[in-house]
Amino acid sequence: MLDHLTYTAPEPKVIAGARGDWELVIGLEVHAQVASNAKLFSGASTTFGAEPNSNVSFVDAAMPGMLPVINEFCVEQAVRTGLGLKADINLFSAFDRKNYFYPDLPQGYQISQLYHPIVGEGEVFVDMAPGVARRVRIERIHLEQDAGKSIHDMDPALSFVDLNRTGVALMEIVSRPDIRGPEEAAAYVAKLRQIMRYLGTCDGNMQNGNLRADVNVSVCKPGDYERFRETGDFSVLGTRCEIKNMNSMRFIQAAIEYEARRQIAIIEDGGKIVQETRLYDPDKGETRSMRSKEEAHDYRYFPDPDLLPLEIEQAWVDDIAGSMPELPDEKKARFVKELGLSEYDAGVLTAEVENADFFEAVAEGRDGKQAANWVINELFGRLNKEGLTIADSPVSAAQLGGVLDLIGSGEISGKMAKDLFEIVWTEGGDPAEIAQARGMKQVTDLGAIEAAVDGIIAANPAQVEKARANPKLAGWFTGQVLKATGGKANPAAVNEMVAKKLGL
Numbered sequence: 171m172l173d174h175l176t177y178t179a180p181e182p183k184v185i186a187g188a189r190g191d192w193e194l195v196i197g198l199e200v201h202a203q204v205a206s207n208a209k210l211f212s213g214a215s216t217t218f219g220a221e222p223n224s225n226v227s228f229v230d231a232a233m234p235g236m237l238p239v240i241n242e243f244c245v246e247q248a249v250r251t252g253l254g255l256k257a258d259i260n261l262f263s264a265f266d267r268k269n270y271f272y273p274d275l276p277q278g279y280q281i282s283q284l285y286h287p288i289v290g291e292g293e294v295f296v297d298m299a300p301g302v303a304r305r306v307r308i309e310r311i312h313l314e315q316d317a318g319k320s321i322h323d324m325d326p327a328l329s330f331v332d333l334n335r336t337g338v339a340l341m342e343i344v345s346r347p348d349i350r351g352p353e354e355a356a357a358y359v360a361k362l363r364q365i366m367r368y369l370g371t372c373d374g375n376m377q378n379g380n381l382r383a384d385v386n387v388s389v390c391k392p393g394d395y396e397r398f399r400e401t402g403d404f405s406v407l408g409t410r411c412e413i414k415n416m417n418s419m420r421f422i423q424a425a426i427e428y429e430a431r432r433q434i435a436i437i438e439d440g441g442k443i444v445q446e447t448r449l450y451d452p453d454k455g456e457t458r459s460m461r462s463k464e465e466a467h468d469y470r471y472f473p474d475p476d477l478l479p480l481e482i483e484q485a486w487v488d489d490i491a492g493s494m495p496e497l498p499d500e501k502k503a504r505f506v507k508e509l510g511l512s513e514y515d516a517g518v519l520t521a522e523v524e525n526a527d528f529f530e531a532v533a534e535g536r537d538g539k540q541a542a543n544w545v546i547n548e549l550f551g552r553l554n555k556e557g558l559t560i561a562d563s564p565v566s567a568a569q570l571g572g573v574l575d576l577i578g579s580g581e582i583s584g585k586m587a588k589d590l591f592e593i594v595w596t597e598g599g600d601p602a603e604i605a606q607a608r609g610m611k612q613v614t615d616l617g618a619i620e621a622a623v624d625g626i627i628a629a630n631p632a633q634v635e636k637a638r639a640n641p642k643l644a645g646w647f648t649g650q651v652l653k654a655t656g657g658k659a660n661p662a663a664v665n666e667m668v669a670k671k672l673g674l
């Protein structure tokens with residue numbers, strides 16, 4: 171448990187039915203495509219968007235006599251992911267054949283890991299609000315092959331098959347049924363995505379199907395879930411339905427909400443939930459039955475005779491553990507503790523690893539809070555407005571740091587810094603040189619400020635009387651001096667001088 175987090179027990183989403191309250195129970199199977207240039211058991215490329223059927227080796231096409239060869243890098247990525255989820259790494263794992271027929275599965279089976287997955291139990295802290303997290307337990311992660319793609323909407327009479335995705339490595343991350351509501355489910359997927367992007371083990375591009383989730387939903391009466399957690403007895407929970415292949419956070423939430431209400435209506439009507447696989451239709455906003463649930467025995471799983479069990483050495487796992495990057499929770503905790511940032515700001519800055527890296531480069535050797543304000547408000551604000559990511563930022567960390575240095579040394583005011591940022595954004599260049607060339611320099615020369623203050627005081631005796639009677643009016647003098655100096659005088663120094671001269 172991280173000390174900066176307030177851990178809260180899962181708060182179930184409660185839905186009022188016609189006959190009382192219901193709670194949600196959710197477990198997710200997340201399929202994460204391993205970030206690897208080659209497939210799990212062949213050397214074919216995994217490049218997205220390639221010409222259909224161009225990234226297909228004889229192994230992927232299941233030509234007779236072809237044999238799979240395990241891709242060590244994919245195994246390493248799975249181990250790294252397991253370590254990132256604080257999970258047990260199984261030094262012994264093995265591959266099984268999951269048999270089914272489908273046109274986009276030339277082998278007639280998928281190579282997966284049923285009996286001996288490579289990663290065992292782990293945990294994820296799911297961020298629900300700044301500083302508030304919930305723990306979701308991971309049951310296992312196994313490695314498996316992806317299937318190809320059937321395309322039914324290109325021709326009215328024909329279906330097409332694209333085998334580019336066939337054999338690409340997936341990590342299936344299975345959660346315990348610890349998730350209690352739609353927002354929590356989406357936040358869980360977001361956290362997995364974030365951790366894997368930090369680790370570099372999955373790109374997490376949901377639009378490309380890089381990260382997709384099967385969402386299991388059931389409903390139960392208040393109190394039942396607690397009994398389940400005490401006893402581990404699944405029969406006290408409701409029957410679950412599985413919604414397949416969700417690749418949008420928004421749809422995940424909508425589908426869960428719909429599915430829970432559908433189940434409640436059936437149960438309250440005296441019906442029974444049938445365990446089945448369902449599909450979410452985003453246009454209609456509803457789930458519909460796809461097929462009745464198959465059990466493991468339907469797939470006739472058996473150990474793949476073409477592949478030896480996978481035995482890895484603890485020393486190798488230790489090596490990988492030694493090369494782990496700082497993960498989001500730890501980074502956020504450090505930003506809060508060492509840089510004094512708020513939980514909220516630390517959360518924004520660590521959301522994407524690229525953003526965190528940029529911020530750290532700006533904050534290095536400077537005031538952390540000020541750096542955070544500038545990165546979040548000025549830079550991210552501007553990037554958002556223009557629809558850009560940090561990779562496309564026209565202002566580099568060094569340039570933004572340069573602007574902050576000029577503020578820090580008192581050379582420019584906050585207002586000037588914003589103008590300077592704007593110039594660097596549109597024209598590029600070195601902030602110090604630009605400030606120099608354009609005469610952006612605030613006057614902290616006390617002699618000059620004194621002269622300006624004296625001038626304004628001498629010219630406005632009536633205002634002087636008023637300000638002496640009511641010190642709040644001294645601000646008027648500051649304003650006049652700033653105006654007279656063309657906004658270049660250091661406001662803090664002017665304030666001080668005005669107070670001194672008025673005898674306040």
Ligand code: ADP
Binds near residue numbers: 408410
């Ligand atoms: P399968 O591949 O048959 O769907 P898995 O064991 O891979 O089985 O995944 C089952 C998922 O369903 C897990 O995430 C588990 O936590 C979840 N689950 C199990 N029982 C329930 C339930 N009653 N309600 C909601 N989710 C459940």
Ligand code: MG
Binds near residue numbers: 199384412
């Ligand atoms: Mg499933």
